[in-house]
Amino acid sequence: MTNCIFCKIISGNEPAHIIYSDDEMIVFTNIKPAATYHFLVATRNHIENINSLNSSHIPLVERMARNGKRAIEQSGGI
Template sequence: MTQVPGCVFCRICNGQDPTEVVYKDDEFVVFPDIKPASKHHYLIVTHEHIPNAKQLTQEHKSLVERLIQVGRQVLSERGADMTDVRLGFHWPPFNSIQHLHLHAISPASNMGFASRLIFRPGTWWFVSPEYVMSRL
């Protein structure tokens, strides 16, 4: 798997950062967002260093499907309201970390004003997994 020196998410995936990991397998690591938008806000990060969702190709279709599956699984296992979920990716140049990650947020209806803007689907800066899949 490709790792980039100095990438905080690569460091977390390699266990070199003291972040609380709530899920880990051969492809993904999941941990709470450092600035949660709601009670449940997790980042599903790929072990492989892919810079962002815009870099994904047709070969990544199953990877995106698994990102979604893991995001929903972690939310469910952690007691999130599965009827009020927001999943999405920040779209370049509006991503602050250059390492692919899916945001999984619940309850979406409890997000504050700023979070509703930052994680508003269908904008130039935040896109749904369905949008990403449609581009592959």
């Protein structure tokens, strides 16, 4: 997706402060945080929107939540 900011960040075409990265996702800080620990989690495989999710994505979404929480814990939050 050429217009997707998350795809641009994942490909390295847009800068980001990456907190965590693996073969499925990245966790990075929000450029304009609204909270002390305001991180975003994006999948490496483009998912258009929440309506595009189906039951096959459940394990991925669970890992995204775990990795987001872990990033906050490792940054001193929670």
